[in-house]
Amino acid sequence: MLYEPEIETLPWSEQRRHDDPLYREQIRYLFAQSRFFCEKLKASGFETPESVGGLDEIGNLPLTEKDELRRSRSEADPIGSHLAAPLDDVVRIFSTSGTTGIPSYIPLTAGDLDNWIRTSCRSYGASGLVPRQRIVTTYNAGPFVAGAALDAFPRLGLCHIPVGTGNTERLLAAIKLLKPQVMACTPSYALHLAEIGQARGLNLQDSSFERIMVAGEPGGGEPAMREKLEDAWNAQVTEAMGIGDISVSLWGECEEQQGMHFSGRGFVHFELIDPDTGEQVPISNGARGELVLTHLRHRGAPLLRFRTRDHVVIWTEPCRCGRTAPRVRCIGRTDDMLIVRGVNVFPSAIREVVNRFAPAVGGVVSVRPSAKGVKQSPPLKVVVELAEDAAPSDDLRNRIENDIRATLVVTTAVHLVPPGTLPRSEYKSKLLDFSEAKEALGD
Numbered sequence: 001m002l003y004e005p006e007i008e009t010l011p012w013s014e015q016r017r018h019d020d021p022l023y024r025e026q027i028r029y030l031f032a033q034s035r036f037f038c039e040k041l042k043a044s045g046f047e048t049p050e051s052v053g054g055l056d057e058i059g060n061l062p063l064t065e066k067d068e069l070r071r072s073r074s075e076a077d078p079i080g081s082h083l084a085a086p087l088d089d090v091v092r093i094f095s096t097s098g099t100t101g102i103p104s105y106i107p108l109t110a111g112d113l114d115n116w117i118r119t120s121c122r123s124y125g126a127s128g129l130v131p132r133q134r135i136v137t138t139y140n141a142g143p144f145v146a147g148a149a150l151d152a153f154p155r156l157g158l159c160h161i162p163v164g165t166g167n168t169e170r171l172l173a174a175i176k177l178l179k180p181q182v183m184a185c186t187p188s189y190a191l192h193l194a195e196i197g198q199a200r201g202l203n204l205q206d207s208s209f210e211r212i213m214v215a216g217e218p219g220g221g222e223p224a225m226r227e228k229l230e231d232a233w234n235a236q237v238t239e240a241m242g243i244g245d246i247s248v249s250l251w252g253e254c255e256e257q258q259g260m261h262f263s264g265r266g267f268v269h270f271e272l273i274d275p276d277t278g279e280q281v282p283i284s285n286g287a288r289g290e291l292v293l294t295h296l297r298h299r300g301a302p303l304l305r306f307r308t309r310d311h312v313v314i315w316t317e318p319c320r321c322g323r324t325a326p327r328v329r330c331i332g333r334t335d336d337m338l339i340v341r342g343v344n345v346f347p348s349a350i351r352e353v354v355n356r357f358a359p360a361v362g363g364v365v366s367v368r369p370s371a372k373g374v375k376q377s378p379p380l381k382v383v384v385e386l387a388e389d390a391a392p393s394d395d396l397r398n399r400i401e402n403d404i405r406a407t408l409v410v411t412t413a414v415h416l417v418p419p420g421t422l423p424r425s426e427y428k429s430k431l432l433d434f435s436e437a438k439e440a441l442g443d
């Protein structure tokens, strides 16, 4: 379903012409309302909104790191100095599920919230949701930005059945009794649930599900993981990706399953950068880089050139669904990246190679660095669960190690373990496990 066809099918080449005046207005707003960006831009030599110019010149502006926003928070300024709207105009404050000290708050005005819901409607509409379907969700979304995505379901005319996280029995009962056509969850949980169902002898392939929409972590786009989920549930799997500080469900995959379309047209501008140099990477078919996002008409706490730390590959060639916005797939997060003898490697990329060995392997993988921090010396330990009934063999282990080396140029030590050995998660999987790490390596 095209939720806003006139926007979603507009030729992509015309998008900048629409966005440029919005961007200039957003810059004027930031100079007038955002202490954080007013100071930051002036410190970089931009004294006035006019000196900043338009979207063609955005690459000249400084990037914004999450840590800078964090440092701008204090007890007197709990949201941070990037708060740009009077609190009286803020209708919702989300928190991020961050792991460090002071929570990070994300304030939205009524207009901001509506734009987020429209973005989510486009994103979930792309994944094939249609009115009157029932959708069961397993996110504990209350305090978190995913809550705004859930607001999209009634607007799309769906019946939403929230069961929350951590209650597999309630979920299985809802599936059995209410027969939802759609489930939304993390890919780890979809996999975990399939294992539970199979262990109990439930016939998941005959469940009412037509589609499973995954989000919250990379994985749902990895071909082997997707195939496994689709086989287990006999349902189409599509993924979505949001960025808490910018927008929920900013990217949503269509039924062609060739990556997630950009769904924030007119609300957000995206760029790709080289994560090492910070230089812009031209948007072209197959380009790779870190996503950098800029609000175009945000009021609560708009951000300029925000580094997402998500590394993506982008496709710009036309999609058969008719949506003209480019598509991405997340390759991994900077926060998870390891450097093994000078080579950058994402744990999710290792999992993707390992899962090519299905059905011998079960799909659950744990990367166990031996040193604290990013730098590692080879071989990198990788624990791989075997599938039910598969026997460990040196041959399989060698083939996996060779395939990882050939694909990712990284030497690993693969340990094959029986199914069910690694911990399961009802939320995000712990693909990278530092519990065996000793001292950090020196330079």
Ligand SMILES: [Zn+2]
Pocket (backbone or CB within 6 Å): 254, 255, 256, 261, 319, 320, 321, 322, 323
């Ligand atoms: Zn499409």
